[in-house]
Amino acid sequence: MNARSLVKIPCVYMRGGTSKGLIINENDLPRDAKIRDQVILKIYGSPNPWQIDGIGGGSPTTSKLALVRKSEQEDIDIVYTFGQVSVTEEIIDYKPTCGNMAAAVGLYAVEEGFCKIKEPYTVVRIFNTNANKIIEVEVPVKNGAVVYDGDFSISGVPGTASKINVNFLDSGGAITGKVLPTGNIKDKVSLSSGKIVEVSVVDSANTIIFVKADQVDIEGTEVGKDFNKKELLDRLEEIRTIVGKQIGLISPNDNPSPFTHALPKICVIAKPRDYVSSEKQIISADDIHIIGRYLAMGTLHPAFAVSGAIALATASQIPGTVVHDMLVDHKGPIKIGHPTGIIEVEATVIEENGEYRVQRAAIGRTARRIMEGYSFVPASLFNGAVTRLEQD
Numbered sequence: 001m002n003a004r005s006l007v008k009i010p011c012v013y014m015r016g017g018t019s020k021g022l023i024i025n026e027n028d029l030p031r032d033a034k035i036r037d038q039v040i041l042k043i044y045g046s047p048n049p050w051q052i053d054g055i056g057g058g059s060p061t062t063s064k065l066a067l068v069r070k071s072e073q074e075d076i077d078i079v080y081t082f083g084q085v086s087v088t089e090e091i092i093d094y095k096p097t098c099g100n101m102a103a104a105v106g107l108y109a110v111e112e113g114f115c116k117i118k119e120p121y122t123v124v125r126i127f128n129t130n131a132n133k134i135i136e137v138e139v140p141v142k143n144g145a146v147v148y149d150g151d152f153s154i155s156g157v158p159g160t161a162s163k164i165n166v167n168f169l170d171s172g173g174a175i176t177g178k179v180l181p182t183g184n185i186k187d188k189v190s191l192s193s194g195k196i197v198e199v200s201v202v203d204s205a206n207t208i209i210f211v212k213a214d215q216v217d218i219e220g221t222e223v224g225k226d227f228n229k230k231e232l233l234d235r236l237e238e239i240r241t242i243v244g245k246q247i248g249l250i251s252p253n254d255n256p257s258p259f260t261h262a263l264p265k266i267c268v269i270a271k272p273r274d275y276v277s278s279e280k281q282i283i284s285a286d287d288i289h290i291i292g293r294y295l296a297m298g299t300l301h302p303a304f305a306v307s308g309a310i311a312l313a314t315a316s317q318i319p320g321t322v323v324h325d326m327l328v329d330h331k332g333p334i335k336i337g338h339p340t341g342i343i344e345v346e347a348t349v350i351e352e353n354g355e356y357r358v359q360r361a362a363i364g365r366t367a368r369r370i371m372e373g374y375s376f377v378p379a380s381l382f383n384g385a386v387t388r389l390e391q392d
Contacts, residue, residue, distance in 0.1 A: 004379060006376045007381075008376050009039065010024070010373075011023065011024045011372070011373070012369060012371070013055065013371040013372070014066075014108060014369050016098075016101045016103040016104030016107075016365065017099070017100030017104075017303075019062075019064045019098060019100035020057065020061065020062045020370075021065050022066070023105060023108050024067055024068070026067050026068065027069060035382060037092050039377050039381050040065060040085065040092060041085065041092065042377045042378070043375045043377060046063070046089075047086060047087065047088050049087060055375065056085065059087065060084065060087065060296045060297045060301075061303075063087055064082070064083075064100070066083075067081040068080050068081075068108070077126065078109045078126050080101075080127065081094060082094070082098045082102075086297070087297070088259060091260060095249075096206050097128055097174065097307055098305070098306070099135075099168070099305070099306025099310065099363065100305070102135050102137060102166055103137060103306075106137025106139050109126070110122050110139045110141070110146055111369060117144055119141050119142060123136050124136065124138075130174075132174075133168065133169065133171055135166065135168055135169070136167040137164060137165070138164065138165040139164055147162045149161065150366075152364060154341075154364070154365060155342050156302060156303035157366060161368065162366070163365075164365050164366060165362060166365050167361070168358075170360075171314070172203065172349075172357055172358035174203060174205055174206065175206060175207045175263060176207055176249070179318075179355070179357070180201065180202065180203070181247040182243075182246060182247055185319075185321055186199065186200050186321065187199055191235065191242075193235075197211055198212070199243065200315055200322045201247065203311070204310050204314035204347070204358050205306070205308075205310035206310075207247070208264065208307075208308055208311040209239060209264050209267065210321065210322050211268055212322055213269065213270040216235055216239075217232075218232060220268055220270025220271075221273060221275035221291060222293070224300070224339070227293060227300045228300050233298060233299065239266060240264060244261060244263065249264055258295075258299075265294065265308060266294075267294045267295070269291060269326065270290070272286075273285045273291070275337070277340055278339045279340050279341065281341070287335065287342060288335045290334065290335075290337070291338075292308070293339070294338070300339060301338075303339065306363055309334075309343050309363060310347060312345070313346055314347050314358050317349040332346065333345065334346065344363070345361065345362070346361065346362055346363075347361040348360045348361070
C-alpha cells in the first residue's frame with residue numbers, strides 16, 4: 001500500500017434524520033489532527049461550492065461527519081465526535097453537535113456489533129465528545145436484527161421507516177456549561193443600525209440564540225429565497241456575533257463568519273400561522289405550536305436541526321424566555337413548523353436553587369445506511385502518517 005499513490009479509508013455513508021454524511025472509525029484515520037482533517041476535507045471535496053471532487057453534497061446538511069470508536073467503558077457503547085465539514089472553507093468545526101447524525105451513529109453501533117442486541121429496542125449509549133454528554137438512541141430490533149421498515153415519517157425525508165428515538169440526557173450547558181449562558185432570561189442586543197433587539201440564549205444540546213420574527217422585520221413564515229436575503233442574513237449574523245463574543249464562543253478580536261465560527265447558532269421564531277412549505281405543502285397553524293427558522297452556516301436550514309429543537313423545547317419551559325412568551329401554559333411535546341414541515345420534540349426541565357437543569361430531551365428520527373466501502377485519497381496527504389489498514 002505504501003507504494004501506491006492512493007490510500008483507502010473505510011467508511012459508511014449514512015443518513016440520520018435530515019442530515020447526511022460519513023461515519024468513520026477514528027482508528028482508520030491518522031492520529032495527527034491536522035493531517036486527519038486534511039484527509040477528511042479531501043474525502044468531502046472541500047473547499048468547493050459543489051464539492052465536485054468528493055462525497056459532499058454542496059450543502060451543510062449533506063456535509064456532516066461522525067468520527068466514532070468503540071468505548072472502553074462498560075456503561076458506554078460508542079464514542080461519537082461530530083464534525084461540520086465546511087463546503088467553502090478549509091475547516092471542520094468540532095464545536096457543535098448534531099442530533100440527526102446521533103441517530104445514524106446509534107443505528108451504526110447496532111449494525112456493527114458495538115453493543116449487545118436486545119428486543120424490542122436496543123438502547124445504544126453514546127458519549128458525545130462535543131458536549132461531553134450521554135445520548136441514548138433506541139433502535140428497533142426483532143429476531144436479532146434491526147427493523148428498518150415502519151410507518152414513521154419526518155418532514156424533509158421522503159417515505160417512512162422505523163422510528164429511532166434519540167434521548168439527550170442532562171443536555172443543559174452542553175457547550176458553555178450553563179443552560180442560560182448570559183445569566184439572563186432575556187438580553188437586549190444593540191445593533192450598528194441603532195436598533196435594539198430582544199433575544200434569549202439557551203444552551204441545551206447546542207447554544208442557540210432565539211429572536212422573534214418581528215424583531216428582525218419579517219413574518220417568520222418565509223422560506224428559501226424569501227428568507228435568504230442579504231439584509232436579513234447580515235442582521236442575524238450581527239446578532240449572532242455580538243452574543244457569541246458576550247458568552248465567549250467568539251473571541252473579542254476575531255473577525256468571525258458562519259464558516260469559521262458555527263456557534264452560537266441563531267433561530268427566528270414566530271407564533272403559529274398558516275404558511276406554504278418549501279415542498280409546496282400548506283402547514284396549518286392548527287397543527288403546530290410555534291414557527292421556527294434555524295440558520296446553519298449563514299443560511300436558512302432546509303429543515304430544523306435536532307439540537308436546535310432540543311434547545312427550543314428547553315427554552316419553552318423557562319418562564320420569561322422569548323420562546324416561553326409564545327408558549328405560555330403549553331404542556332407536553334412541541335410541534336415546530338419549519339421550512340419543509342413539522343418536527344416534534346419534548347424536554348423535561350427542572351429548577352434547582354435558581355439554576356435550570358435539563359433532565360431529558362427526546363425526539364423521534366429515522367436513519368438509513370446508504371453505502372459502505374472505501375474512500376480513496378492521495379497518499380501525499382499523509383505526510384508519513386499511516387492508517388490502521390497499512391499497519392495491519
